[in-house]
Amino acid sequence: MGTVIHCRTAWLDGRAVPDVRIATDAGRITGVTTGPAEPGDERLSGLVFPGFANAHSHAFHRGLRGRTHGNGGSFWTWRTAMYALAGRLTPEHYRDLATAAFTEMVLAGWTAVGEFHYVHHRPDGTPYDDPNAFALALRDAARTAGIRLVLLDALYLTSAPGEPPLPEQRRFSDGSAQAWAARVRQIPTDEFFRVGVAAHSVRAVGPADLSVVAGTAWDLGVPVHVHLSEQPAENEACRRTYGCTPTELLDRAGALSPALTVVHASHVTGADVALLGARQASVAACPTTEADLGDGVGRPRALADAGTVLALGTDQHAVVDPFLEARGLEAAARLGSLERGVFAPAELVAALTTGGHRSLGLEGGSLAVGQPADLVAVRTDSVRTAGSDPAQVVLTATAQDVTDVVVAGEFRVRGGEHQAVPEARLVEILRSLA
Incomplete structure (x- = not known):
């Protein structure tokens, strides 16, 4: 009834x-x-x-909240602490931590979440008896919290273009794109637990393997996500190795499409903005994380005007609050433009609702029949x-x-x-x- x-x-x-x-x-x-x-x-x-959709989450990062601010530093020094935490995770540990993170999200009004998932194996890189043990731990945590989960299973192969994973990154890697794709296809799904795919970044996935990720997404009919131009160093390494920006590399690999969500896009060029808009990609901004890590101020208004669809995420969960993410988007745009009201309030709500659901390949985002x-x-x-x-x-x-x-x-x-x-x-x- x-x-x-x-x-x-x-x-x-x-x-x-x-x-x-x-x-x-x-x-x-x-x-x-x-x-x-x-x-x-x-x-x-x-x-x-309507329920809010969190387009970008790393649930285990919740364990770093309030523990990385003592000595200043940068994104790269923060990353060292993140790797140390990742190295201690077990599936059971992760289930508990994700239960806390996802429950906090529900309390804050998030009803769906895209979990950008790259901790796959034992610390030495060998699979667990169930090679998707971590994925299933996240599923169980989401069920307990009562949130819709889209597991964005990420391919992660290199520490830098052409370089093998660092020791602390070995548990992220399946060894090859083909092994990753085969494992992803084994993950069971249901109405509240969907699977999408991701390439961690152009640092971690080269052009040929980016094409495998895009092809897997196409075959499965699922969304694909990638971290893009979060740091200037990523752009510089891409230009040195491939002679182009990360956005241009994604386009060469056939990955730019309406099914793609790029995360952050803090340091995109004008040509990148036009290309992302022309391909009608989504952009998942994570303002509280980008501010916390000192990532820089992006170009969200230009991206939206070019034709991208904006979504919002909590990323490392320094804060779990959809309203602060929405205000952070507007605040960054104001700081970059020296103007107020860069985004209308209704546009900010759309980023939390329809934009987030589109990014995750989910229905939802409006209070309408069906x-x-x-x-x-x-x-x-x-x-x-x-x-x-x-x-x-x-x-x-x-x-x-x-x-x-x-x-x-x-x-x-x-x-x-x-x-x-x-x-x-x-x-x-x-x-x-x-």
Whole structure:
């Protein structure tokens, strides 16, 4: 039997609409009407958005939060700490850490996540008895948290163009693109656990193997993701080796398409922007991570104007808050342009909703008949949001204002409390892993 959810205000077609009744059945929206609540309706106050889709996550990075800021440094010194953490992971360890990361996401309003996954094997590179043990640990964590998971299984073969993996990178590598593709095809999927593919970067995957990744995505009908131009050093190495930018290399390999999402794109050229737009690729910006790592200020407005579709992700989870990612996108654009209002509030909501779902190859992102019944209710009467124009709540709310989260018609969060994983359990997991 279906459920009707009455929303005091709901986000429909890019605007806030009062008194909306959303009928759901079997995990999908079956009706959207306006009018007062009726007896038997579930009631949601505040402003109800479609579920947010987190386009880029590395769940194990959550174990670094608050532990890498003591001595300054750069992306490259941070990477050393990340490799040390990756080296200690076991499938069981990873399941617990990912359960905490994914549950925090649901509490913040994310209802789907793309997990960019490259920790595959034992530290020496040999496979576990089940070569997808880590992938299945992530699946189990997502099930516990109640979030839709797209596992973006990443190919990782070299430490730099033509160079073998470093010792700390061996567990990331399958040895060849063909072995990687064969392993990926063995991962079981279901309605809430999908598989996509990824090339880690042009540092880790050369042109011929980029073509294998693109071909695998085409064969399976799944999205493909890649880290792109996050650091100037990546661009410089690509130019030295291949005589072109990373974006141009992807195009030569046949990887640029509407199915592709490039992550970061912080240091793309004007020609790169035009090429990405012409191919209608998605761009997953991760503003809080890019700020935390000192990656630089990208060109999100130019990319959107060229024809790319913007999505947002939490990446290393220095912060897990969709509203801060949205504001970070606007803040970076303001700092780069010396102007305010570079993105309209509705565009920021679109990056969290329709843009994120497109990036992950998922339905969703709107409160419309036939769409998944994924909803996020946000307070409009908190000290952060009171007095805000409902159309601009994305610029004032934080994750603390999320009261209720519905995934596939089921309440995963009620009154700010996760229904399956108590906060005390999250704290226990994170303390044990520190």
